[in-house]
Amino acid sequence: MALDKEEMSERVIAIAEDLIEAGGAENLKARTIATQAGIAVGSIYNLFRDIDDLHRAVNMRLLGRLGEAGAAAMAEMEKAGVTDTRQRLLALARAYAGFVAAHPASWPALLAFNRRQLPHAEPDAYEARLSALLQIIARVLADGRFGLDETRLRIAARTLWSSVHGIVTSGYAPNSAGRQADETWEQVELLVAVFIKGLERGGTFDHAETAPS
Amino acid sequence: MALDKEEMSERVIAIAEDLIEAGGAENLKARTIATQAGIAVGSIYNLFRDIDDLHRAVNMRLLGRLGEAGAAAMAEMEKAGVTDTRQRLLALARAYAGFVAAHPASWPALLAFNRRQLPHAEPDAYEARLSALLQIIARVLADGRFGLDETRLRIAARTLWSSVHGIVTSGYAPNSAGRQADETWEQVELLVAVFIKGLERGGTFDHAETAPS
DNA sequence: TGCATTTGTGAACAACGTTCATAACCGGAG
DNA sequence: CTCCGGTTATGAACGTTGTTCACAAATGCA
Secondary structure (H helix, E strand, O other): OOHHHHHHHHHHHHHHHHHHHHOOOOOHHHHHHHHHHHHHHHHHHHHOOOOOHHHHHHHHHHHOOOOOOOOHHHHHHHHOOOHHHHHHHHHHHHHHHHHHOOOOOHHHHHHHHHOOOOOOOOOOHHHHHHHHHHHHHHHHHHHHHOOOOHHHHHHHHHHHHHHHHHHHHOOOOOOOOOOOOHHHHHHHOOOOOHHHHHHHOOOOOOOOOOOOO | OOOHHHHHHHHHHHHHHHHHHHHHHHHHHHHHHHHHHHOHHHHHHHOOOHHHHHHHHHHHHHHHHHHHHHHHHHHHHOOOOOOHHHHHHHHHHHHHHHHHHHHHOOOHHHHHHHHHHHOOOOOHHHHHHHHHHHHHHHHHHHOOOOOOOOOHHHHHHHHHHHHHHHHHHHOOOOOOOOOHHHHHHHHHHHHHHHHHHHHHHHOOOOOOOOOOO
């Protein structure tokens, strides 16, 4: 046969990626995969434990590409000699926004998938790739010289990331159609601008008289 | 029979809510509902078009309660005579965070559900309830006197909401277990503080030399 | 009471993920 | 070349899912 086991796995992952991108996670059906890959249904289970395992493989590939996009954006900034914190953060945000826009179905599928897996809580290679992204942000913030110690730097990076994430995936989208992308970007610009100004002004975050319930 | 059609609908919705809360959206099975409600499987389809319709009804109830929580938080602030913008925004954020914490499974289910429905795009009564919340935020920002015109006020409100949303649902949670809630709240405090400081400083958002790809 | 309409019922259907007995295949030993 | 132990491929079969539909029961009105 022309195809190794490894090759067939990657081919199946590629097919799965297309299926998810075409119709969300619920479009990832064993029989469709088998037909498109030219194999039997049962053979899928020789390559992956179950369909969730295949979805996880697809998500790994997605996260890898997201990491590449972030690193590429930073490399481009460095090559161009851009040291301005605002522009660097906006470049990272633009990388993320572009990535989400390029994967309008598989990225939400990844988010939904991750939410389901909280109970079993394996160490997860997910987190490694994710915290790499957070460290990129933290490094940019450190270069901004806002006088943040390591702990607050980590918190600030997480805050910024989660905020951009919330804006880009845009929660609910009560929007008609086209100008959605524009307004999303306006929000990102506002967030980054306000974040930097806020960090510049107050030395750090000081008094915190309100507590969570 | 003791139960009206309306009453039975609400009872089914209540059962559905419990099922979703117990095991996510995928735990909402027709036969389980039928058994717990003491009716036949087919009868469910006399009350709701399909299971998605039932899930939508559950989500409506959820959104209603979220709106109530937000309004209650504002009313409490008003009764206490609190006019400080920071404290009012934190009260709203705390209401949202508390709501999410109180519905750890059904709220993610709502988010995932909404993402699936983008293609058919009905006018949706969702949006009405949502923009009510946004207007609460906008009103608080307006009282803060940052010199924002109506358009920028709307954008700022959406930015703030989406950011808090991103933080609270916390994207991915590479966290072990307990102090997660604490760190989430630290992030919310940082965001709100930095947001206000940023708005106070720069009159509005001015130059925007970077554009989306 | 009798009839028209609505509501309730559960067996039946298609589609799904997953399993498993069986067949095909493969690489070296004799 | 021939066999044979072990890996891989196969698709029929199983249990569960959402949904439908012919039929039974109930209900309301004249």
